[in-house]
Amino acid sequence: MKIKVCGMRNPGNITELLDLSVDFMGMIFYDKSERFVDVALAREIRKAFKGKTTQKVGVFVNATIDEIQCTKDVFQLDYIQLHGNESPEFCAMVREKLNIKVIKSFAVDNDFDVATTRDYVGKCDFFLFDAKGKLPGGNGYRFNWELLLHYNYETPFFLSGGISLQDVEDIKSFKHPQLFAIDVNSGFEWMPAIKKIEDLEIFIHELNDNRLVQTT
Numbered sequence: 001m002k003i004k005v006c007g008m009r010n011p012g013n014i015t016e017l018l019d020l021s022v023d024f025m026g027m028i029f030y031d032k033s034e035r036f037v038d039v040a041l042a043r044e045i046r047k048a049f050k051g052k053t054t055q056k057v058g059v060f061v062n063a064t065i066d067e068i069q070c071t072k073d074v075f076q077l078d079y080i081q082l083h084g085n086e087s088p089e090f091c092a093m094v095r096e097k098l099n100i101k102v103i104k105s106f107a108v109d110n111d112f113d114v115a116t117t118r119d120y121v122g123k124c125d126f127f128l129f130d131a132k133g134k135l136p137g138g139n140g141y142r143f144n145w146e147l148l149l150h151y152n153y154e155t156p157f158f159l160s161g162g163i164s165l166q167d168v169e170d171i172k173s174f175k176h177p178q179l180f181a182i183d184v185n186s187g188f189e190w191m192p193a194i195k196k197i198e199d200l201e202i203f204i205h206e207l208n209d210n211r212l213v214q215t216t
Contacts, residue, residue: 001171001207002181004158005200006059007035009193011044016197018052020204023181025054026081029071030061034192035185042074049076057081057103065090069098079103081128092123101125103158107132108143114151121153128183131161142167145174156180163187165199168206182207 006026008014017025027037027045037045049056055078060068062084072080080094081103095102104124106117109132117127131143141162151157156178163171164187171182188196188203 001179003204003207004057004181004183005185005188005195006057006160006183007033007185007189007193008195009035009037009041011041011048013194013197014045015048017195017200018048018054020197020201021052022054022200022204024057024079024183026057026059026183026185027075028059029063029067030059030083032061037075039071039074046076055079059083062086065094065097068094072098072100079125081105082124083128083130088119088123091120095123095125103128105130105160108147108161110144110147112143112147114148114153117151117153117155121155124155126158126180127155128158128160130183145170148176151176151178154178158183160185165203165206168203171207 002023004024004026005017005022008017008025008027014025028035029037056075057079058071058075058077059081060083068080079101080098082091083105086104091102091104102124103126104120105128108129129148131141143161158181159179160183163182163184188199190196
C-alpha cells in the first residue's frame with residue numbers, strides 16, 4: 001500500500017519524514033490553508049528532497065494554470081493535486097500543458113454519488129476521496145468508506161479523510177481493486193504542518209508488515 005503524507009511545510013520535519021521513504025509528500029499552495037507553503041521555503045525544500053525517491057505533490061484550490069505552472073517549476077513538483085471545483089477540461093489542460101500527473105480530489109459525504117467522477121475519467125491520473133467539510137481538506141474526520149464500493153471506474157484512487165494510527169485494521173479490511181494509496185494529514189499532527197514522525201513510522205510498519213523503514 002502506497003502512502004502519501006500531506007500538509008508538509010517545515011524543512012526539518014520534511015527531512016525526518018523523508019527518512020521513512022514515504023511514496024508521496026503533499027505541500028499545500030492554497031493561501032487560506034493553515035498549512036500553506038510560501039515560495040520562500042522552496043530552496044530549503046528542494047535541498048531536502050535531493051537524492052530522495054519520494055514524489056512531491058503540489059495541492060492547489062481553484063488556482064490558474066499559470067499559478068500552478070510557476071509553483072511546479074519553483075518547487076520541482078512531480079504531481080499536481082486539484083482540490084477545488086476544477087472542471088474535467090481544466091484537469092486535462094493541466095495534465096497536457098504541464099506534462100505532469102494529475103490527482104483530482106472529491107469531497108465525500110453521505111449524499112456523494114460516485115457518478116460525479118465519470119466526466120473526469122481519462123482526464124486525470126488519479127482521484128482522491130476526502131471527507132466533505134468546511135475546508136477544502138484537512139477537516140480531520142472520516143467519511144463512510146462503503147460509499148466507494150459503488151465506484152467501478154478504472155481510475156485508481158487515494159483514500160483520505162481523518163485517517164490516523166487507529167485506522168490500520170480498517171484500512172487492511174477495506175478491499176477495493178482501485179485503491180492505490182492512503183493519504184494522511186491532520187491525524188498525525190502535533191500542530192498544523194508538523195507531523196508526528198514516530199506515529200507515522202508505526203503506521204507504515206503496521207500497514208505494510210514487510211516494508212523496511214529506515215530512520216536516522
